[in-house]
Every structure is written in C-alpha cells, then in structure tokens.
Amino acid sequence: MSQTQNPDNQDPGPTGITAPRGFAAAGVPAGLKSTGANDVVVVRNLGPSRAAAAVFTSNRVAAAPVLYSRQVIGDGRADAVVLNSGGANACTGAEGFANTHRTAEYAAGLLGISAADVLVASTGLIGMQLPMDKLLPGVQRAVDALDTTAEAGLAAATGIMTTDTVPKQAVRRGAGYTIGGIAKGAGMLAPGLATMLVVLTTDAQLPAAQLDAALRAATAASFDRADSDGCMSTNDTVALLASGASGETPDTGEFTALLTELCQELARALIDDAEGAEHTIEVRTVNAASEADALEVSRAVSRSNLVKTAIFGRDPNWGRVLSEVGTTAAAFEPDQLNVSINGVMVCRAGSVGEDRDLVDLEQRQVLIEIDLNAGTEQAAILTNDLTHAYVHENSAYSS
Amino acid sequence: MSQTQNPDNQDPGPTGITAPRGFAAAGVPAGLKSTGANDVVVVRNLGPSRAAAAVFTSNRVAAAPVLYSRQVIGDGRADAVVLNSGGANACTGAEGFANTHRTAEYAAGLLGISAADVLVASTGLIGMQLPMDKLLPGVQRAVDALDTTAEAGLAAATGIMTTDTVPKQAVRRGAGYTIGGIAKGAGMLAPGLATMLVVLTTDAQLPAAQLDAALRAATAASFDRADSDGCMSTNDTVALLASGASGETPDTGEFTALLTELCQELARALIDDAEGAEHTIEVRTVNAASEADALEVSRAVSRSNLVKTAIFGRDPNWGRVLSEVGTTAAAFEPDQLNVSINGVMVCRAGSVGEDRDLVDLEQRQVLIEIDLNAGTEQAAILTNDLTHAYVHENSAYSS
Numbered sequence: 001m002s003q004t005q006n007p008d009n010q011d012p013g014p015t016g017i018t019a020p021r022g023f024a025a026a027g028v029p030a031g032l033k034s035t036g037a038n039d040v041v042v043v044r045n046l047g048p049s050r051a052a053a054a055v056f057t058s059n060r061v062a063a064a065p066v067l068y069s070r071q072v073i074g075d076g077r078a079d080a081v082v083l084n085s086g087g088a089n090a091c092t093g094a095e096g097f098a099n100t101h102r103t104a105e106y107a108a109g110l111l112g113i114s115a116a117d118v119l120v121a122s123t124g125l126i127g128m129q130l131p132m133d134k135l136l137p138g139v140q141r142a143v144d145a146l147d148t149t150a151e152a153g154l155a156a157a158t159g160i161m162t163t164d165t166v167p168k169q170a171v172r173r174g175a176g177y178t179i180g181g182i183a184k185g186a187g188m189l190a191p192g193l194a195t196m197l198v199v200l201t202t203d204a205q206l207p208a209a210q211l212d213a214a215l216r217a218a219t220a221a222s223f224d225r226a227d228s229d230g231c232m233s234t235n236d237t238v239a240l241l242a243s244g245a246s247g248e249t250p251d252t253g254e255f256t257a258l259l260t261e262l263c264q265e266l267a268r269a270l271i272d273d274a275e276g277a278e279h280t281i282e283v284r285t286v287n288a289a290s291e292a293d294a295l296e297v298s299r300a301v302s303r304s305n306l307v308k309t310a311i312f313g314r315d316p317n318w319g320r321v322l323s324e325v326g327t328t329a330a331a332f333e334p335d336q337l338n339v340s341i342n343g344v345m346v347c348r349a350g351s352v353g354e355d356r357d358l359v360d361l362e363q364r365q366v367l368i369e370i371d372l373n374a375g376t377e378q379a380a381i382l383t384n385d386l387t388h389a390y391v392h393e394n395s396a397y398s399s
Numbered sequence: 400m401s402q403t404q405n406p407d408n409q410d411p412g413p414t415g416i417t418a419p420r421g422f423a424a425a426g427v428p429a430g431l432k433s434t435g436a437n438d439v440v441v442v443r444n445l446g447p448s449r450a451a452a453a454v455f456t457s458n459r460v461a462a463a464p465v466l467y468s469r470q471v472i473g474d475g476r477a478d479a480v481v482l483n484s485g486g487a488n489a490c491t492g493a494e495g496f497a498n499t500h501r502t503a504e505y506a507a508g509l510l511g512i513s514a515a516d517v518l519v520a521s522t523g524l525i526g527m528q529l530p531m532d533k534l535l536p537g538v539q540r541a542v543d544a545l546d547t548t549a550e551a552g553l554a555a556a557t558g559i560m561t562t563d564t565v566p567k568q569a570v571r572r573g574a575g576y577t578i579g580g581i582a583k584g585a586g587m588l589a590p591g592l593a594t595m596l597v598v599l600t601t602d603a604q605l606p607a608a609q610l611d612a613a614l615r616a617a618t619a620a621s622f623d624r625a626d627s628d629g630c631m632s633t634n635d636t637v638a639l640l641a642s643g644a645s646g647e648t649p650d651t652g653e654f655t656a657l658l659t660e661l662c663q664e665l666a667r668a669l670i671d672d673a674e675g676a677e678h679t680i681e682v683r684t685v686n687a688a689s690e691a692d693a694l695e696v697s698r699a700v701s702r703s704n705l706v707k708t709a710i711f712g713r714d715p716n717w718g719r720v721l722s723e724v725g726t727t728a729a730a731f732e733p734d735q736l737n738v739s740i741n742g743v744m745v746c747r748a749g750s751v752g753e754d755r756d757l758v759d760l761e762q763r764q765v766l767i768e769i770d771l772n773a774g775t776e777q778a779a780i781l782t783n784d785l786t787h788a789y790v791h792e793n794s795a796y797s798s
Contacts, residue, residue, distance in 0.1 A: 061725030061733045061749070091721050093734065093750035126718025127751055231705045231719070232726045305704070305785070306630045306793055313794030319525025320630070322490050326460030327631045334460045335492065350460070351492035352526055386704070388790050394705055395712030395786075 016153035016169035019180035020203035022046045022243025025152045026145035027159025030138025032086025032124070032131065038159035040138030041083040042107065043199055044146055049244030052078035053212035054119065055219050057236035063090035064100040065120040066235060072104075072119050073239075076208025079117040081199055081239055082107045082139060085162050085184070087124040087131075090234040099130050106136050110143040121197045121237040123162055123184060157182040160197050163393065168269040172262040174255065176248040177204040179262050185228070185270030196223060196270060198238040200262070204255060205244035214256040215240045222263035225295075226382045228274040229390070230303040238263075271382045272364070276389025279311050281366045282380050285330075289375035293330035297370055298381040300324045308386035311366055316359035318347040321368060331374040338371035415552035415568035418579035419602035421445045421642025424551045425544035426558025429537025431485025431523070431530065437558035439537030440482040441506065442598055443545055448643030451477035452611035453518065454618050456635035462489035463499040464519040465634060471503075471518050472638075475607025478516040480598055480638055481506045481538060482559050484583070486523040486530075489633040498529050505535050509542040520596045520636040522561055522583060556581040559596050562792060567668040571661040573654065575647040576603040578661050584627070584669030595622060595669060597637040599661070603654060604643035613655040614639045621662035624694075625781045627673040628789070629702040637662075670781045671763070675788025678710050680765045683779040684729075687771045692729035693778035696769055699723045700780075707785035710765055715758035717746040720767060730773040737770035 018025050024046060027038040045052070054073040056066045072078060082103055089096045100120050108115040122130070146152070157167035161184050168183040181200040200215075219238055240259075271280050283302045288294035301307055301324045310317035318339045325337060339347035344359045346352075366385075417424050423445060426437040444451070453472045455465045471477060481502055488495045499519050507514040521529070545551070556566035560583050567582040580599040599614075618637055639658075670679050682701045687693035700706055700723045709716035717738045724736060738746035743758045745751075765784075 059722060059725040060727075060731075061721045061736075088718075091718055091746065091750055093748065096750070126716075126722065127746070129751075229704045231703055232722065234718075234722050234725065304630055305628045305789075309790050309793035312790065315794065317525075319487075319490055319633075322460045323458060323525065323631065323633045326458040326633065328459075332459075337460075347490065347526070349492065351490055351495070352528075386790060387794075388787050390704075391708050391711065391785060391787050391790055394708035395714065 014150045015171040015180065016150065016157055017043060017180045017182050017199055017201040018148050018150060018153035019171045020178040020201045020243065022203050022245030023201045024146040024148050025156040026142040026147065027155035028138055028141045028145055031134040032084055038155055039084055039086045040135065040142050041156045041159035042139065042142040042146060043081040043156060044111065045079055045241045045243050047243055049205060049242055050077045050079050050117065051206060051208040051211055051242045052076060052240060053208060053215045054237060054239040055215060057233055059232050059234050061091065061234050063088055063122060063235040064092055064096040065089055065122045066237060067097060068100045068104065069119045069121065069237060072116060077117055078119050078239065078241055079113045080107060080111055081119040081121065083121045083160050083197055084135060085123050085160055087122060087128060088126045088235050089122040089130050090126040092127070092129055095129060099132055102132065103135060103139065107139050107143065110140060119239050121235070123160065123197050123235055126234060160184040163275055164273055166273055168266055170262050170265045172258045174250050174258050177202060177246040177250055179259055181262055181266055183266040183270060185273065196236055198266060200238065200240040203243050203246035205247060205249045206242050206255065210252050211240050211242055214252065214259050217256050218260040218263045221260050222267040225380065226267040226271050227299065227302050228271060228384055268382060271384050274384045275393045276387045277384030278387055279366045279385040280364055281311055281368060281383050281385065283368045283383060284378065284380040285370045285372060286378040287375055288372045288377045289331035291377045291379050293372065294377050294379035296328045297325055297330050297372065298379055300328050301368065301370065302381040302383035305386055308383070311361060312385040312387045314361040316341040316346050316356045316361060321370065322347060325370060330372060332372040336373040338373070340369040342367055413549045414570040414579065415549065415556055416442060416579045416581050416598055416600040417547050417549060417552035418570045419577040419600045419642065421602050421644030422600045423545040423547045424555040425541040425546065426554035427537055427540045427544055430533040431483055437554055438483055438485045439534065439541050440555045440558035441538065441541040441545060442480040442555060443510065444478055444640045444642050446642055448604060448641055449476045449478050449516065450605060450607040450610055450641045451475060451639060452607060452614045453636060453638040454614060456632055458631050458633050460490065460633050462487055462521060462634040463491055463495040464488055464521045465636060466496060467499045467503065468518045468520065468636060471515060476516055477518050477638065477640055478512045479506060479510055480518040480520065482520045482596055483534060484522050484559050484561050486521060486527060487525045487634050488521040488529050489525040491526070491528055494528055498531055501531065502534060502538065506538050506542065509539060518638050520634070522559065522596050522634055525633060559583040562674055563672055565672055567665055569661050569664045571657045573649050573657050576601060576645040576649055578658055580661055580665055582665040582669060584672065595635055597665060599637065599639040602642050602645035604646060604648045605641050605654065609651055610639050610641055613651065613658050616655050617659040617662045620659050621666040624779065625666040625670050626698065626701050627670060627783055667781060670783055673783045674792045675786045676783030677786055678765045678784040679763055680710055680767060680782050680784060681779050682767045682782060683777065684769045684771060685777040686774055687776045688730035688774035690776045690778050692771065693776050695727045696724055696729050696771065697778055697780040699727050700767065700769065701782035704785055710760060711784035711786045713760040715740040715745050715755045715760060720769065721746060724769060729771060731771040735772040737772070739768040741766055
C-alpha cells in the first residue's frame with residue numbers, strides 16, 4: 001500500500017477526525033466532570049454525503065445511548081454525533097432513555113437536522129442520571145464552537161476522555177482520501193468491543209453498506225482483539241461517518257485495509273494507556289489449526305490474572321501461560337507446546353526450555369508467543385499487566 | 400440430617416483425615432520448602448476396604464502426578480497417597496513422569512503394597528523438576544512417622560500447604576461412620592477444580608462406584624463453585640479413600656449429602672484463606688430459568704476484576720455487576736434485574752435502587768444477590784476480592 005502514510009514517518013500532517021474534509025468538531029467543558037475538563041463533544045458531517053455505519057457493545061445490558069443509536073444507524077445515515085464523558089447513562093431506565101432522546105433532539109434543533117440522524121454516545125459512571133441542566137447548555141456551546149481545524153478535532157478527542165491520560169487520535173491517507181479517528185478507553189476494556197468510544201471520519205465517497213462491511217472487518221481485527229481487563233462495557237460505540245467531500249470512491253479492499261490499520265493503531269493506543277498498566281502485552285498464538293483456535297488461546301492467556309501479575313513482576317512465568325493454554329479446546333498436544341517471551345523460548349516441548357533469566361521484561365512492550373505446533377494459522381490479542389495501580393484506580397474510585 | 404454434627408457447635412471431636420477409623424497419616428519436612436516446614440505427606444488406608452475415588456483437574460496441561468494418579472484410580476482402589484508441596488511437577492516432561500512413578504514405587508516398597516495402588520499429588524511451582532534426593536528420604540521419614548492420631552492428621556494438613564496461612568481440616572459424622580478431610584488452596588483457584596489438593600477419608604463401607612458418584616456430586620456442588628482468581632491449575636486432585644473400618648454401609652444419598660457438606664466447608668475455608676483476600680464474596684443468582692443460567696451468571700460476576708476491586712474498595716458498585724450479567728446468555732430482561740449487596744437492593748428493575756451508602760462492606764463476608772426474575776432456580780459461586788496483596792503475592796514471587 002504505497003499510498004498509505006506511515007505515522008512513524010515525520011510529519012504525517014493533521015490527524016484526528018477533522019483531518020478528512022467535510023467534518024467539523026468541538027469539545028467543551030459543561031461541568032459533567034468535576035475537573036472542569038472538556039466533557040461534551042459534537043461531531044458534524046458537513047457532507048455532501050451523510051453515509052454512516054456503527055458497531056456497538058454486544059453486552060445485553062446496553063446503555064440508553066446505545067439503544068438509541070442502534071435505531072439511528074438503521075438507515076445508514078448520520079449527520080452528527082453527540083458524545084459526553086462524566087456519565088455513562090447506563091442502567092438508568094426510562095428516564096435515561098428519555099434523556100438520550102432529548103439530547104439528540106436538542107442537538108438536532110440547533111443544527112437544523114433530524115434527531116433520527118444524530119448518534120449519541122456516553123461514558124462514565126454506570127447507574128446515575130445525567131445532569132441535563134449541564135449537558136444541554138454544553139451541547140449548545142459545542143455546536144457554537146464547531147470548527148474544521150485540527151484544534152477543534154483535538155478538543156473533541158479530549159472531551160471523550162475518562163481515566164485516559166492522553167487523547168488518542170490517528171489518521172491514514174489513501175489515494176485522494178483520508179480517514180481520521182479519535183478514541184477513549186482506559187478501563188473496562190474487553191472485546192466485543194473494548195470499553196471505548198471511537199469516532200471515525202472519512203471524506204471518501206462510499207455507500208453505507210460498504211462502510212458497514214469495512215467497519216465490521218476493521219473492528220474485528222483491532223478493537224475486538226484488545227482486552228485490558230476482561231470486562232465488557234455497556235457503552236461501547238464505534239461510529240464511522242463518510243462525508244464524500246473528497247469525491248473519491250476507493251476500492252473497498254484498499255479502504256478496509258487502511259481503516260483496519262487505523263483502528264489497530266487506536267486499539268494499541270488504548271492498551272498503551274490502560275488503567276495502571278506498566279506493560280503492553282501482545283499474546284500471539286502461532287501454528288494453530290485454525291484462527292479461532294489461535295484466538296481462543298490468546299484470549300485465555302490474556303485474561304489470566306496470574307500471567308498479568310507475573311509480567312508486572314518482571315517474571316517470565318511460562319507455567320502460568322501453559323496452564324491457561326490447557327483450559328482451551330484448541331487443537332494441540334501438551335508435549336508439543338513452545339512458549340517464547342520476548343524472543344526467549346522458555347518452554348520447549350511442554351517442558352523447561354531456555355533459561356528464564358535471559359528474558360528482559362523491563363521495556364513496556366512484551367511479546368508472549370505460543371506455538372501450538374498444530375497448523376499454520378495465527379492470531380494475537382493485546383492486553384496489559386495487572387498492577388497495584390489498576391487495583392488502586394478501580395477500588396479507590398467508582399467508575 | 401439429625402446425625403450430622405454441626406461444626407459450629409462446641410467440641411465436634413477430632414477432625415481431619417485421621418478422625419475416621421482405619422487411617423494413618425504423616426507430614427514431615429524434607430527440604431522441598433526453603434522454610435523447613437512440612438512438605439512431604441503420606442496417607443495410608445489401613446483397611447479392611449481399600450475402595451477409593453478421585454477427581455482431577457480438567458486442565459489439558461496436567462501435571463505428571465495427575466497423569467499417573469488417573470491410571471491408579473482406574474480400578475477403584477488406592478492403599479495410600481503420597482503428596483508433596485514445594486514443587487508441582489507440572490510441565491516437566493518424561494523426567495517428571497518418571498519421578499512421579501519412582502515416588503510411588505518407593506513408597507509402595509516401604510509400605511509393602513503395589514505402586515499401582517499409590518496415588519501421588521504435588522503442588523508448588525510449575526516447570527521445575529522435583530529434587531528426588533530430598534523427596535525420597537522425606538517419603539521414608541513420613542512412612543516411619545505414620546500414625547492414627549489427630550496430631551499426625553494435622554501434620555499432613557500442614558504438609559500440603561503452599562501460600563495457605565492456616566491448615567484446613569474438617570469432619571462430618573454420620574450414623575456410625577465418619578468422614579474427614581484436609582485441603583490446601585490459596586492461589587490459582589478456579590473450578591473444574593480450584594487449585595487444590597484435597598484428601599478425604601471415611602470409615603464407611605462403600606464400593607468404589609458409589610464413592611465415585613458421591614465424590615463427583617460433592618465436588619460439583621463445592622470445589623467446582625469456588626473461584627478465587629479464574630485461573631485453573633494443572634495439579635488439582637481430590638481423593639476419597641474408604642477403609643470400611645466402621646462396618647457401616649450408609650445410605651448413598653445420606654453419605655453424599657454429608658460428604659457435600661464437608662466439601663463445602665473446605666471450599667469456603669479455601670476462599671476464606673485465598674491469597675491476599677480481604678473479603679469472601681458469595682455471588683448468588685436467584686430466580687433463574689435454570690440452574691445452569693444461575694451458575695453462568697454467578698461465575699461471570701465472580702470473575703470480574705472490576706467487581707472484585709470494587710468490593711476491596713468497599714464500593715457497592717452494582718453497575719459493574721450488571722455489566723457482567725449482560726455478557727451472559729442467561730434468560731433475563733435487563734429492565735427486570737435486581738441486585739442486592741449485603742441485603743440492600745442497590746439496583747431495582749435494572750436501574751437505581753436503594754441508596755448505596757446503606758451497604759456495609761466492612762465485614763469479611765459479602766453476599767451479592769442477583770435476581771434474574773426469570774424462573775425459580777438458583778446457584779452460588781464463592782470468590783474473593785482483588786487486592787493489592789494479591790497483586791503483590793503473585794508478582795513478587797514465582798508460583
């Protein structure tokens with residue numbers, strides 16, 4: 001993909017959701033967060049197209065904005081997204097749903113569009129009503145502040161943060177078109193999807209059905225493979241809006257590949273900034289009989305508190321890895337399993353391998369590679385270590 | 400069950416594996432543990448019957464002693480059990496299996512029995528060979544020390560401890576017969592079974608097939624419902640030996656009920672002493688459409704790091720409970736879920752209920768009750784909170 005600009009090169013140009021043409025954004029403080037930080041965000045698709053797609057949490061206890069937005073996206077069109085941090089509006093009953101509806105109608109009135117074309121997303125504490133007397137004035141100020149600048153995009157990226165320590169933005173450039181994105185994550189991160197709000201924008205000209213297919217493929221290979229703490233949220237939302245402002249209609253395969261790359265960058269950024277984590281751990285399973293086997297093994301290992309505390313303690317404890325592999329239904333023989341940690345094969349043929357003292361676990365990035373010796377397929381899950389800071393953040397504060 | 404003696408009453412008499420007639424036990428220090436504590440245990444069935452049953456980890460990466468003992472128990476007979484702490488003999492390849500075999504043969508030679516009737520169980524660090532030059536002399540000393548006293552039973556209970564802080568023993572008395580038991584647990588506790596070694600003895604006269612049925616029923620309702628950290632071990636073994644020394648052949652249903660009660664007491668003792676835990680949490684799901692639904696919901700909630708850290712932080716965070724319920728396939732409607740924590744219904748009809756400040760989480764025992772409003776079945780899982788001490792124990796030390 002020669003047209004793909006690698007973000008590691010110098011100056012990738014503007015990033016985030018206002019990098020593609022045809023989008024305005026804003027993030028403002030409305031007092032939902034006690035800190036006075038940005039907490040209400042509006043993203044507007046300026047067109048000419050309003051095609052859109054979205055994927056949501058598969059949690060059956062879904063927040064009011066998820067229930068509402070599922071209806072909105074039904075016709076493949078979204079003109080705007082209203083997001084707030086400082087309150088999840090989950091487990092809030094009929095009043096919570098009415099508040100989401102009211103938020104969409106209020107924003108629609110200000111923007112001169114239909115409430116049926118306004119996606120709503122919320123994040124924060126479950127089980128409390130949103131303070132509408134603060135939220136609606138915030139929506140008003142955000143609509144007034146809508147702008148197509150990089151600064152406006154960054155304000156939106158900061159406005160959806162909860163326990164995130166840095167805003168997450170990304171961009172990918174195709175042949176004549178651009179895809180941008182913002183994301184928030186930090187805690188309650190587990191697939192199907194991780195606890196996240198993500199807004200993706202593109203100026204490519206694509207119909208809703210193709211956007212939907214591309215988005216599902218991209219999230220399956222990115223956010224669905226990020227698993228911070230095994231806990232699935234009630235609010236996960238990933239929305240993709242296409243303005244068509246570039247006039248370009250890219251090849252679907254190329255667009256999907258580029259979108260996947262961007263989503264993978266954002267997914268890694270979420271795990272790199274997960275609550276209290278000191279290590280980002282890639283659990284890669286190779287030589288599996290099927291990709292499903294590889295995923296099952298990687299997911300089991302990535303959810304082991306004993307593996308995660310061992311990595312926190314800089315202990316290449318491969319026995320804890322093997323004991324998790326043994327809980328799966330994947331095809332393998334116990335005496336043919338190899339495990340490498342950061343390139344050192346500490347377990348060979350299901351037993352003691354290289355000296356574990358050779359493993360360096362001081363750097364942030366850790367690779368645990370499990371060789372099932374049962375086929376040719378592979379897959380990876382991104383997770384992080386389990387630390388004192390995680391326990392502290394999640395016991396000392398409600399979230 | 401009027402013949403059942405409640406252990407909460409005063410003076411239940413002798414406890415542990417030497418309480419039933421026909422059993423001798425010993426626990427001695429052999430230097431496998433650097434602390435000098437007891438680490439080699441022998442339990443001998445003196446007969447006249449040698450009927451036995453055992454259940455093992457369902458982990459496909461099973462330790463050498465598990466692989467060996469599965470063969471031993473095949474004929475429903477066991478004359479003795481040799482156990483060691485200070486090394487799991489798991490992921491140790493052909494050498495590890497040979498060491499287990501050698502241990503059984505050595506003990507059998509000393510006892511004048513067949514190695515095919517000696518169960519072996521190990522616990523400790525995975526992935527290192529046992530120091531046979533210490534283990535075998537330990538077996539010799541343990542055989543020399545075999546005795547039918549309560550003190551000998553206690554020495555056996557201490558000899559299987561790893562990070563346990565107290566020895567676990569229990570007893571139940573039926574009509575003319577007794578059942579006793581010892582257990583170790585502490586970390587890597589999850590069902591199917593929890594990481595545990597358990598030896599149960601009885602002087603009832605029952606054939607192996609009935610012992611097997613009773614043991615499977617009892618463990619399914621006790622150890623299989625204890626889940627400390629969601630991690631399944633490679634070494635779990637629960638063995639039941641019957642000496643027939645009482646001459647009593649109890650009703651199978653009565654025996655199973657008594658055995659279940661004893662296993663539940665030991666399972667609770669394991670969770671009460673789980674690594675670093677400050678709270679024992681019973682997650683009970685009621686009014687479920689099926690017992691399987693109730694178990695699935697209780698298990699999902701009991702494995703949530705966010706629920707477990709919240710309880711550690713004395714935070715009755717019912718939103719985290721509901722978000723886990725939503726990940727299950729159990730029959731329920733989100734707007735008909737109730738959640739009570741220590742008797743306070745903090746979530747009613749899927750939304751805000753009683754004031755969460757009414758919940759007292761200072762005491763050790765916590766009850767989270769989830770009402771699915773979908774039927775009449777119920778089930779509970781015992782778990783514990785996720786604390787700084789858990790992270791410390793499992794990151795600072797290999798295990």
